[in-house]
Amino acid sequence: xxxxLLIEQLLNGLQSGLMLFLMAxxxxxxxxxxxxxxLAHGSLYMVGAFACAGVAAATxxxxxxxxxxxxxxxxxxxxxxxxxxxxxxxxxxLDQVLATFALILIFSEGTRWLYGSFPLYLNVxxxxxxxxxxxxxxxxxxxxLAIIGAGLAVAVGLFLLIGKTRIGVQVRAGEAxxxxxxxxxxxxxxxxxxxFALGAALAGMAGALVGTIQSVxxxxxxxxxxxxxxxxxxGGIGSIKGALVGALLVGLTDTMGRVLLPSIFGxxxxxxxxxxxxxALASMAIYILMALVLIVKPGGLxxxxx
Amino acid sequence: MTGIKTGIHRETRMTRFLTTTALALSMMGTAxxxxxxxxxxxxxxxxxxxxxxxxxxxxxxxxxxxAGNPDLEVHIEDDQRKPEVAVQLxxxxxxxxxxxxxxxxxxxxxxxxxxxxxxxxGKFYLSTNAAPSQLAGxxxxxxxxxxxxxxxxxxxxxxxxATDEGFxxxxxxxxxxxxGQDSLSxxxxxxxxxxxxxxxxxxxxxxxxxxxxxIRDSGADALFFFLPGGMGISFMKQWAEAGIDMPVVGPxxxxxxxxxxxxxxxxxxxxxxxxxxxxxDNEANAAFVAAFEEKYDRLPSLYAAQGYDxxxxxxxxxxxxxxxxADAFREALRAAEFDSVRGDFAFGPNQHPVQDIYVREVISExxxxxNKIVATAMEDRGDAYAxxxxx
Numbered sequence: 222x223x224x225x226l227l228i229e230q231l232l233n234g235l236q237s238g239l240m241l242f243l244m245a246x247x248x249x250x251x252x253x254x255x256x257x258x259x260l261a262h263g264s265l266y267m268v269g270a271f272a273c274a275g276v277a278a279a280t281x282x283x284x285x286x287x288x289x290x291x292x293x294x295x296x297x298x299x300x301x302x303x304x305x306x307x308x309x310x311x312x313x314x315l316d317q318v319l320a321t322f323a324l325i326l327i328f329s330e331g332t333r334w335l336y337g338s339f340p341l342y343l344n345v346x347x348x349x350x351x352x353x354x355x356x357x358x359x360x361x362x363x364x365x366l367a368i369i370g371a372g373l374a375v376a377v378g379l380f381l382l383i384g385k386t387r388i389g390v391q392v393r394a395g396e397a398x399x400x401x402x403x404x405x406x407x408x409x410x411x412x413x414x415x416x417f418a419l420g421a422a423l424a425g426m427a428g429a430l431v432g433t434i435q436s437v438x439x440x441x442x443x444x445x446x447x448x449x450x451x452x453x454x455x456g457g458i459g460s461i462k463g464a465l466v467g468a469l470l471v472g473l474t475d476t477m478g479r480v481l482l483p484s485i486f487g488x489x490x491x492x493x494x495x496x497x498x499x500x501a502l503a504s505m506a507i508y509i510l511m512a513l514v515l516i517v518k519p520g521g522l523x524x525x526x527x
Numbered sequence: 528m529t530g531i532k533t534g535i536h537r538e539t540r541m542t543r544f545l546t547t548t549a550l551a552l553s554m555m556g557t558a559x560x561x562x563x564x565x566x567x568x569x570x571x572x573x574x575x576x577x578x579x580x581x582x583x584x585x586x587x588x589x590x591x592x593x594a595g596n597p598d599l600e601v602h603i604e605d606d607q608r609k610p611e612v613a614v615q616l617x618x619x620x621x622x623x624x625x626x627x628x629x630x631x632x633x634x635x636x637x638x639x640x641x642x643x644x645x646x647x648x649g650k651f652y653l654s655t656n657a658a659p660s661q662l663a664g665x666x667x668x669x670x671x672x673x674x675x676x677x678x679x680x681x682x683x684x685x686x687x688x689a690t691d692e693g694f695x696x697x698x699x700x701x702x703x704x705x706x707g708q709d710s711l712s713x714x715x716x717x718x719x720x721x722x723x724x725x726x727x728x729x730x731x732x733x734x735x736x737x738x739x740x741x742i743r744d745s746g747a748d749a750l751f752f753f754l755p756g757g758m759g760i761s762f763m764k765q766w767a768e769a770g771i772d773m774p775v776v777g778p779x780x781x782x783x784x785x786x787x788x789x790x791x792x793x794x795x796x797x798x799x800x801x802x803x804x805x806x807x808d809n810e811a812n813a814a815f816v817a818a819f820e821e822k823y824d825r826l827p828s829l830y831a832a833q834g835y836d837x838x839x840x841x842x843x844x845x846x847x848x849x850x851x852x853a854d855a856f857r858e859a860l861r862a863a864e865f866d867s868v869r870g871d872f873a874f875g876p877n878q879h880p881v882q883d884i885y886v887r888e889v890i891s892e893x894x895x896x897x898n899k900i901v902a903t904a905m906e907d908r909g910d911a912y913a914x915x916x917x918x
Contacts, residue, residue, distance in 0.1 A: 360743070444731055500728070504729045
């Protein structure tokens, strides 16, 4: 395998990792601050993609669509938090799983009711379509580069928000001790709605960006949700830094596994069998990674609580 | 347009006449105890693959409505693309609804879970889509008919097309599950050139950047891929973005009418193989396409055509035999005396179709993306497993 191809695959891994980070960041914040397992996070990702496709089709502008996806997902997140999630904080994790699973079904069938069962059209805006030649002669999709840029920008923004602002202080305090921060006079209900809407907005943005290069259809959120859970388990539940490192690890492991494993098996096996075995093992790679991390660090790489 | 319209009228009149005749005959025969045929349709109407099931249902019900046969009852249930749900539904339909015929399953893994049990209990199963090799070869059964194809057929036709076009080195790719492995072996069965690389992707994978980089790097002449549903949409959009100048061939599943609008212009020019296309020139097809568009306000897909043909096969058998006489009914099905929207249609020894398979090209027509036949890949193709079937 040539170096150029290897670098291209590293970029691909980085790109898929950063999109996973957008998903995982919201999930880990919600779990860390509110102690809530939100299975419906994938539905917010879907809401973002559908809002982007709908608005882009109506107005002809991808950028309006992207803005709409963030707004729609944040609004959906806030409404769901106030209407449903708020009642779940004090309850058992099993109740939370049950209720948020119900939300998945409601979101999926609601979306089908609004948009129909057929996948929607959403494509890369003309200004970002095509590919560019990077130093070293690597041809790479401009939109994917833009996604990498956007992912990095959001990551930096999120670290500044959590680390340097008043809201960030409240979020971190909320993670450490929920009762104490409420006792200090912080409006904990508003803070929760805010955190939930923020997580939803990030998921919606990821949905719109990923939907643009993949497909916009009902049920698109659930596979990503599973990966996002793997990410936060690896990174340590509640840790933004963990989510970033975990997401990049998962993105790179997944991409490199898919490319390298079949060719490694090809060294000592017949091609057909090697691709089949390699592909099967590649689909397990991230779960093996998760198992290894948990053996070494049961609380995840940056877990606050073991 | 007038030609099509008179076609419909003539056909409706014809069907009405036949229905009345059949009705009268059956009344004479059974002393006014005409037994209705109960059909249980299990198909995917919610979740990821719902568009396929919806088209199957709509095509099937269009034929049922057009025929207006009061002796046909159809129960429709949603399998949610889950094998366990499909099994539960078929048990319910067989035990409490007492259906005579089951149909509608889209996915091979669901078909494998339902069909063997259903046909063993003496029910007929007419496949509108899924036709795994296990049910075509050693596992064939006298009560099982595939009206669509055998799963390998479209891939075989793609292999034949690649050979005919003289593609010397092909990059081939499919998801890592039984139908994906069958796809690549079906392709290789008729492809005489060299395989540059074969890649198995994950089932449900949506990002293909890694594979596209490998394809670019492989220096192959052309690409063959089988990625049904959302996987195909994702791949084609990313493929177009990558700007690789390489011919693409695949089975119709990634380019059928239900998902073409979601892929957009990226699909134009792609060659895909199918046993049906909306431009096949015969009266039955013209009537079907016009009636489908009028009723549902969209173009029919391959799945709709398969559903429609299945219902018409069933109706043709109902006119000739009573379902309570299983042997006679089976013979009537086997005769396949209906005007298929595909033109020539017959069953082979294992009750899978023997039919022509075409190469279609995705075109943009009146602002809509659709397919147009450009060549015939295989004529009167049966399948590779018929010999293993002892029936």
